[in-house]
Amino acid sequence: MLRSALNNHPIKIFMEIPYTVKPRPDTGLYNAKVGIWLFLASEVMLFGALFSSYILLRVGAAPGTWPHGLLNVPLGTINTLVLITSSITVVMAWVSLKMNQFGKFRLYQAITLLCALAFLCIKSVEYHDKFMHYQILKTDGTYVDGHLVEKTADHVTLNGFETKDLSEINEPKHGEHHEHKPITVPTAEIKKIGNYGPWHNTYTAIYFTLTGLHALHVIGGALVIGFLWGPGSKMWKTDPERFTNRIEVSGLFWHFVDLVWIFLFPILYLL
Amino acid sequence: MSDQHSDHDISKHVRGYLIVFGALIIGTVLTVWASRIHFGAEGSNTANIVVALIIACSKAFLVAGYFMHLISEKKMIYSILAFTVFFATGLMYLTVWSMEPTNLIHFK
Numbered sequence: 001m002l003r004s005a006l007n008n009h010p011i012k013i014f015m016e017i018p019y020t021v022k023p024r025p026d027t028g029l030y031n032a033k034v035g036i037w038l039f040l041a042s043e044v045m046l047f048g049a050l051f052s053s054y055i056l057l058r059v060g061a062a063p064g065t066w067p068h069g070l071l072n073v074p075l076g077t078i079n080t081l082v083l084i085t086s087s088i089t090v091v092m093a094w095v096s097l098k099m100n101q102f103g104k105f106r107l108y109q110a111i112t113l114l115c116a117l118a119f120l121c122i123k124s125v126e127y128h129d130k131f132m133h134y135q136i137l138k139t140d141g142t143y144v145d146g147h148l149v150e151k152t153a154d155h156v157t158l159n160g161f162e163t164k165d166l167s168e169i170n171e172p173k174h175g176e177h178h179e180h181k182p183i184t185v186p187t188a189e190i191k192k193i194g195n196y197g198p199w200h201n202t203y204t205a206i207y208f209t210l211t212g213l214h215a216l217h218v219i220g221g222a223l224v225i226g227f228l229w230g231p232g233s234k235m236w237k238t239d240p241e242r243f244t245n246r247i248e249v250s251g252l253f254w255h256f257v258d259l260v261w262i263f264l265f266p267i268l269y270l271l
Numbered sequence: 272m273s274d275q276h277s278d279h280d281i282s283k284h285v286r287g288y289l290i291v292f293g294a295l296i297i298g299t300v301l302t303v304w305a306s307r308i309h310f311g312a313e314g315s316n317t318a319n320i321v322v323a324l325i326i327a328c329s330k331a332f333l334v335a336g337y338f339m340h341l342i343s344e345k346k347m348i349y350s351i352l353a354f355t356v357f358f359a360t361g362l363m364y365l366t367v368w369s370m371e372p373t374n375l376i377h378f379k
Contacts, residue, residue, distance in 0.1 A: 027347040037348050041355040048359040052366040059370055073303065080299045088292040091338050095288070098281045255339045262330045265299075266323040270306035271316065 021241045036249045040256050047260055050210055054267065057202045064167030067203050070196070072126060076269040079122050080261060086115035087258045090225075090251040097244040102236055105247070109229040112254070116222035123215055130196040130204065134158055135169070136185055137192040144183050145169045148195075156193065157184045207268055214264060217257045224250045291337045298330040 002011040018024075019031040027034055058066060093108035129147075136144040136156065146160015161178035163169060172178070194200055198208035228246055235243040302323060311318025336342040341352075368374060 028345040029347055034347060034351075037351050041351050044355050044359055045362070048362050052362055055363075055366055056370065073306075077299060077303050081296065084292065084295045084299065087295075087334060087338055088288060091288050092285070095281050095285055252339055255334055258338075259331050259334050262334065263327050266302055266306070266327050270302065271320055271323055 021239070021245060030245055032245060032249045033252075036252050040252065043256060047210075047213075050206070050213070051263070051267075054206050054210065057206055061202065064171055065201070067170045067201070069172060070203070071207075071269045072129065073269050075122055075126055076265055079119050080265050082115050082119050082122070083258045083261050086112045086119075087255055089115065090254045094244065094247050094251050097236075097240070097247055100240075102233075106229065106233070109225055109247075113222060113226055113229065116218055116225070119218055120215060120222075123211065127208075130208075133196040135194060135196070135200070136190055138185060138189050139191045140189070143169060144185055146180060146183065149182055150184075153187065155184050155186045156190065157182055159183075210264055210268065214257070214260055217260070221250070221254045221257050225254065287337060291333045294333055295330055298326055298333075302326045302330075 002013070003009065004011055017031075021030060023029050024031060024034075089108040089111040093105045093112065096102070096104035096108060132148050134146065134148050134156070136158065138144065142162055142164050143166060144158055144160060144162050146158035149157040149159050151157075159182050160180050162183055163178075168178075196204050198205045228243075228250055232246070233243070235246070305322050305326065306319065309316075309319065310322055341348070
């Protein structure tokens with residue numbers, strides 16, 4: 001630690017972080033913007049690796065084992081629309097600051113935060129549904145597939161259907177719907193039982209990995225946006241240009257989160 | 272996002288943002304609608320995958336191009352993204368290439 005030669009008191013050195021507002025002459029950009037794009041580049045590789053894993057798993061899956069129609073398409077569609085709405089509100093929040101309208105900025109970012117919350121709530125409902133969805137392999141080789149109604153020491157009751165052919169569960173023929181009814185299976189007849197968690201098969205493993213990582217990004221982005229909406233917004237009074245740049249950078253991250261979902265939705269829910 | 276935009280420029284852009292927002296909603300509806308129709312040969316869903324990816328790529332272009340302002344960015348950002356595209360494309364190419372059963376990596 002540096003000390004004063006006069007009275008031996010510690011000397012504090014304040015260094016201003018350069019190029020937080022003004023563009024750096026060689027890049028033409030403020031530093032945070034270069035930083036976020038470098039970070040997003042690494043994120044593309046992270047999700048790219050997982051997408052390529054998805055392709056490998058899907059193409060390598062044996063016929064009749066890759067599930068179709070397992071996810072709730074209306075809920076996935078609503079979540080897509082929620083994220084698109086949050087993308088426009090993020091960009092409008094930045095526009096509001098550029099036009100010196102702080103009140104509008106607060107309003108738009110509040111909507112963004114509500115959208116993030118709605119997205120996570122809907123995702124939780126979908127996850128809960130998968131954890132309540134069970135498949136039983138009976139000792140006679142029959143499969144019972146459906147949602148858990150009751151589980152006791154003596155028996156398990158599922159609201160679903162029974163079949164001997166696993167591909168009927170994974171790849172139902174177009175327009176074919178099995179009639180769901182409560183089916184009680186005594187514990188003695190159960191060879192294997194498990195829910196549709198990440199451990200169920202390769203599809204649920206990659207589904208939970210991809211959507212879980214994406215949900216973590218939604219939480220991370222919402223925390224940053226929430227901070228800049230709340231306590232972090234004090235900077236608007238002292239350094240409005242720097243604050244506007246912070247909003248732009250957080251917005252770029254949020255758009256990336258939306259971008260990832262644009263690809264996740266069709267490959268996981270629809271194809 | 273150019274850093275030297277005037278208020279007038281920005282308010283002009285707002286209309287563009289709203290048009291992109293509308294296009295993204297239409298794109299989402301289109302994605303769901305297209306998934307309910309079977310394109311191509313019986314027993315093959317290759318055409319459906321291609322259609323879904325075309326719509327997804329178009330939506331991604333709108334978000335990246337307009338919301339993230341990539342259509343009017345500085346050269347530095349394009350340089351970073353050029354590396355990203357190169358490596359991400361290479362990754363996907365290697366993945367698809369490795370699945371070809373006649374490739375040398377499968378010989379023992």
